[in-house]
Amino acid sequence: QKEVEQDPGPLSVPEGAIVSLNCTYSNSAFQYFMWYRQYSRKGPELLMYTYSSGNKEDGRFTAQVDKSSKYISLFIRDSQPSDSATYLCAMGSSGSARQLTFGSGTQLTVLP
Amino acid sequence: GAVVSQHPSWVICKSGTSVKIECRSLDFQATTMFWYRQFPKQSLMLMATSNEGSKATYEQGVEKDKFLINHASLTLSTLTVTSAHPEDSSFYICSARVPFGSLGYTFGSGTRLTVV
Numbered sequence: 001q002k003e004v005e006q007d008p009g010p011l012s013v014p015e016g017a018i019v020s021l022n023c024t025y026s027n028s029a030f031q032y033f034m035w036y037r038q039y040s041r042k043g044p045e046l047l048m049y050t051y052s053s054g055n056k057e058d059g060r061f062t063a064q065v066d067k068s069s070k071y072i073s074l075f076i077r078d079s080q081p082s083d084s085a086t087y088l089c090a091m092g093s094s095g096s097a098r099q100l101t102f103g104s105g106t107q108l109t110v111l112p
Numbered sequence: 113g114a115v116v117s118q119h120p121s122w123v124i125c126k127s128g129t130s131v132k133i134e135c136r137s138l139d140f141q142a143t144t145m146f147w148y149r150q151f152p153k154q155s156l157m158l159m160a161t162s163n164e165g166s167k168a169t170y171e172q173g174v175e176k177d178k179f180l181i182n183h184a185s186l187t188l189s190t191l192t193v194t195s196a197h198p199e200d201s202s203f204y205i206c207s208a209r210v211p212f213g214s215l216g217y218t219f220g221s222g223t224r225l226t227v228v
Binding site for chain 1: 153154155203
């Protein structure tokens with residue numbers, strides 16, 4: 001079993017739709033959680049960063065963490081064609097500065 | 113802030129030659145950098161952790177003699193793919209942990225390596 005599971009998609013939605021992206025994890029040592037957006041042939045860029053259960057909002061993006069269920073989500077409101085990209089969840093533990101563990105990424109296409 | 117500059121963005125080389133990829137932290141000091149490899153439509157796979165002034169730590173299954181990592185200063189880490197083969201063709205990305213705020217990790221723009 002992978003430490004982090006993410007539905008690879010692809011996911012296709014019409015412009016303006018609400019998008020829900022999800023990851024589950026098995027390692028209870030994970031303490032901080034991130035969402036990255038990666039455009040084709042580019043490096044990932046950080047969208048959201050959180051280290052507690054609950055919701056964190058930034059513009060059209062909301063990150064949700066449920067540590068008891070080991071489940072995290074990213075919601076995108078009023079999705080735009082420019083949101084079309086691959087979204088990667090990532091998580092790490094404060095006890096190890098070594099690395100992040102990434103999900104496999106969900107490919108999202110927002111149709112105009 | 114918190115920018116990692118990676119170059120080249122793409123490179124084509126012949127089998128048997130070596131290729132060097134550079135990553136520089138532009139506005140912060142990165143004592144640790146991470147090197148990832150990514151195949152098409154797959155996630156990032158950590159290859160090694162690069163520590164300034166010391167030897168890199170390689171993940172299991174990564175050949176340290178093929179993927180040479182040097183982290184000679186607090187702002188520069190390099191990955192050299194030695195004696196490259198077509199199966200080394202991939203997207204290589206570096207990353208560094210941002211040492212301030214809650215910006216997490218920042219990534220370079222990646223290097224597309226094609227070995228012919």
